[in-house]
Amino acid sequence: MxxxxxxxxxxxxxxxxxxxxxxxxxxxxxxxxxxxxxxxxxxxxxxxxxxxxxxxxxxxxxxxxxxxxxxxxxxxxxxxxxxxxxxxxxxxxxxxxxxxxxxxxxxxxxxxxxxxxxxxxxxxxxxxxxxxxxxxxxxxxxxxxxxxxxxxxxxxxxxxxxxxxxxxxxxxxxxxxxxxxxxxxxxxxxxxxxxxxxxxxxxxxxxxxxxxxxxxxxxxxxxxxxYAGWSKPQRFERNLVVIGAGAGGLVSAYIAAAVKARVTLIEKHKMGGDCLNTGCVPSKALIRSARLANELRRATALGFRNVAGEADFAAVMERVQRVIAQVEPHDSAERYTGLGVEVIEGEARITSPWTVEVDGRTLTTRAIIIAAGARPLLPEIPGLAAMQPYTSDTIWSLRDKPARLLVLGGGPIGCELSQAFQRLGCQVIQVERGARLLAREDADASAAVMARFRAEGIDLRLRHQVERFETLGGQRQLVARDRDSGAQVTIPFDVLLVALGRVANVEGYGVEALQLALRPNQTLETDEFLATRYPNIFAVGDVTGPYQFTHFAAHQAWYAAVNAMFGDFWRFKADYRVIPRATFTDPEVARVGLSEDEARRQGIACEVTRYGFAELDRAIADEAGHPDESSGYVKVLTEPGRDRILGATIVGEHAGDLLAEYVLAMKHNLGLNKILATVHTYPTLSEANKYAAGEWKRAHAPQGVLRALARFHRWRLGLGGRR
Structure with missing residues (x-):
């Protein structure tokens, strides 16, 4: 100095x-x-x-x-x-x-x-x-x-x-x-x-x-x-225009119509967005068929003989389309028209803070909600385009079962699809740059999933850096670098599925003209009320994040819709304190709040209580042929010395369903003592939550009081101080 x-x-x-x-x-x-x-x-x-x-x-x-x-x-x-x-x-x-x-x-x-x-x-x-x-x-x-x-x-x-x-x-x-x-x-x-x-x-x-x-x-x-430089209309035809009919857009339009606002919903492709057509619904339909195929292979463990079955791959994929068609009316234009929403099929373009153009027609509106969603990421990798890669959007057109399916990516989408296709008879090779799958979850949760994947025959290639794709002698292959040994590795395959995440759709509908700000991850920047730089233009769902879940988009939609219609009088800050998540592999991995790894990285003091399914009667009875079925667990993070829940992770069958109790508890500030005092049906998997609370209570039992009670009971028996 x-x-x-x-x-x-x-x-x-x-x-x-x-x-x-x-x-x-x-x-x-x-x-x-x-x-x-x-x-x-x-x-x-x-x-x-x-x-x-x-x-x-x-x-x-x-x-x-x-x-x-x-x-x-x-x-x-x-x-x-x-x-x-x-x-x-x-x-x-x-x-x-x-x-x-x-x-x-x-x-x-x-x-x-x-x-x-x-x-x-x-x-x-x-x-x-x-x-x-x-x-x-x-x-x-x-x-x-x-x-x-x-x-x-x-x-x-x-x-x-x-x-x-x-x-x-x-x-x-x-x-x-x-x-x-x-x-x-x-x-x-x-x-x-x-x-x-x-x-x-x-x-x-x-x-x-x-x-x-x-x-x-x-x-x-x-x-x-x-708003300087923009001409505001004297009158408006609508209270709200929603761009995109995925989860966020549908809920936004529904809420606006429910309070009798004049709302227009614009969709350029298919009603229901990714969730219905290429995401949640088809993937869960595929997982259901894959689970049955897996159970048939292990029927002997449940006392059956001569049980056999072979998955008809094309029939399974057709069933996926039937499930989509069965759910489709819930998100249809006819249903929303009946609810009072004007539904327009076409490409929207925001031309001013109060006008949206659709195929040459100009709509005036007091507010706009952008729910444009996201698309699969296809990175710049030499030779990738020549492989005609599938993504989570396009894999559903597949009808011929690939002998060798190469999956790039170890996140939730890559893991769910890898296990499903492996169980349907493909040989899956899953390549991940990191040291483990599901890197955002705790290491023990990742370990449980990877152990199951390996037991089912998935060829896991962890810590492999993709370098290029090539075709030699008519054979497609990936050339990667083993990050541990430094050796170059060649992996032959027949069909490629790229599952490396999703990127927000921020082009083609007026973002550039209005100079809407983007975050470093290329999502639309919004404030705590979900508004963009214009107080009457909002964004929800994958286009803004920070989470890419259907239920999260619907959660945001409530705040955006209410703020869009009533924000001149009162605005509500979006509440992200309790957001659950689930990966529907087998075992399922579900979490809400802090994970143990996050708490450690952030230096947050906490106590960890764990209860294993190995001791749960229903988990034992539902073995379903898995030698490690009882390896699931409930893990709860609490404040030191208190029963306030900071986070919960559940690994095992129906983990996504079991998590709801902790979501409710955290949302309404209910501690483990309240869960312990709640009657749970026997025998159910939900008892794991009660027993986890019991483990916490046992660890915090007042030892001095218990010793005094022991002396009291001995005195009642006339034993005095004798043991």
Whole structure:
């Protein structure tokens, strides 16, 4: 650190130390100032300029050194100098002191912070460069953080000092006016009876409602900023237009129609979106057939002889289509039309914040919800396109059973489809770059799934980095690199399924024209109310994330629809605290809240309670031929010493169903003691949840009380202290 920085730092430390060592804060208490009010009033009356100068210096020093007392000094300014004089003095002093604090932070800390956290500050700098003045104005008008923290934090950015000055001057002025007015009223208080004076009551009312008024003003200013250049229609044909008829779009339209809004739903492909046509419904239909094929192979374990069966691959895939067709009416245009939704088939394009064009027809609307979904990721890999790869969208057209199916990806989609196709008679080779499957789950959950996969014959190739695809002598093959040995590996296959995740659909419907912001992962950026940069344009589901679950999209849709229709009066923040997830492999893996691995990585203290299915009567009875059927478990994370649930992971049959009890408990703050006290039907798998709660209770049994009870019972038996 340079000599100048050391001198400045030493001076600041010395001044702060003097303030606390000599307890100068006692002179900035309301009692002390009230006791000297008459003397202070006389000083101001006798020498107003001198008093104003001293007050200004004290206020600047307090704010520049980030000392406590600025709020009280603001009230004092109103009491001593009146509304006009106090407002001028406080406004000038607070801005000058804040700027000095900001410049000190910049001089002393910015270089050091940037040398260590430059990468993290880059995004902040971009935001400051784009709308730094507005961002600071928002913090000044409705302070989310204390002003002294804002001053120090802004010193670490590249916000120009002159911008900081004028924005602070303007942004703090309304609050200054309110507080100075309150101080003026307090200064005129002569008796307790004066507390009920209209002026003082009005001052306190202003203090209470100012944050609400400031938020409204801020929202109005921001709206003017983002809508500048757009022409708003005088009248609207609709309350809401929804783009995309997947889970998020369907629920949004349903809610709007339920409250009698005029809503239009636009879908360019198939109603029901990915979930109905290429995701949840077909994959679960496939898994059901695959599970039966697997059970037939192990019928002997249940006492059957001469049981045999061979999967008709084409018939299984046709059954998948029948299931889709059976569910389809639930999501059909006819059903939603009957509910009061106008359904339009066509390609939508947002042409302004209030207009959507569909095949040359322009619709005007007060609000828009984007539910455009996502599509499978096809990465840039040499030779991939020539392999004519299938994805989770297109695999359902397959009718000829591939002898060797290569699956790229070890996430939920890749794992579910790998096991299903293996059970239907394919030889599946699953390639994953990481060290294990289902990397977002706990290591023991991944281990249980991988053990089952290997037992069923899936060829797992973990820690393999894909390099290219090629065809030699008519044989398709993958060339990969074993990340452990460094050796190049060649893997022949017949059909390729790419399951490497999904990317949001953010092109082709007006995102670029409206300059809607994207996150680094290329999803639409939304705020806590699910609004984009335009307060009347919302996004839900896979297009915005952060989770890509059907039930999550439906959950978001409620908030977006309500905010779209009633947001001018009240908005609801989307609640992501309790979001369940399940992977429908065998064994199933289901989780809500924290996992054990996440808690460890984040340094969150917790207790882990585990109950294995090996001890559960129903799990033993339902063996279903699996030698390791009893290897499932319930694992619950709780706060140390308390029964409050932080997270739960269930591995085993029907884990997704069993998880619902923990979702309910976490949502409504019910602890393990409540679960333990709930009667569970015997014999069911749901008893595992009760027994897990019992394990926690046993570990927290009051040993002292139990010892006392043991002595009591011995005494009742007439044994006295004898054992």
């Amino acid at each position: 340079s000599a100048r920085r050391l001198v400045l730092l030493g001076l600041i430390v010395a001044l702060v130390a003097v303030f606390f060592l000599f307890d100068l804060g006692q002179y900035l208490s309301l009692e002390a100032l009230k006791a000297r009010q008459a003397a202070l009033d006389a000083e101001v009356a006798a020498q107003p300029w001198r008093a104003a100068g001293l007050y200004l210096l004290v206020y600047v020093a307090v704010t520049a050194l980030s000392l406590p007392g600025a709020t009280l000094l603001t009230l004092v300014g109103g009491a001593l100098f009146g509304l006009l004089g106090g407002t001028v003095l406080v406004s000038l002093a607070s801005t000058l002191g804040a700027t000095l604090a900001m410049l000190s932070s910049r001089f002393l800390l910015r270089d050091w912070v940037r040398s260590r956290f430059g990468g993290r500050l880059a995004a902040i700098d971009r935001g400051i460069a784009e709308e730094g003045a507005f961002y600071l104005f928002a913090l000044r008008l409705v302070p989310i953080f204390p002003f002294f923290l804002i001053n120090l934090a802004m010193g670490l950015t590249r916000l120009p000092a002159r911008t900081f000055w004028w924005v602070s001057q303007l942004g703090m002025l309304p609050g200054t006016l309110v507080y100075v007015n309150a101080g003026r009223e307090l200064g005129q208080l002569d008796s307790l009876g004066g507390i009920l004076s209209p002026g003082l009551l009005g001052a306190f009312v202003l203090l209470g409602v100012f944050p609400l008024l400031a938020r409204k003003l801020l929202a109005w200013l921001k709206a003017r900023q983002v």
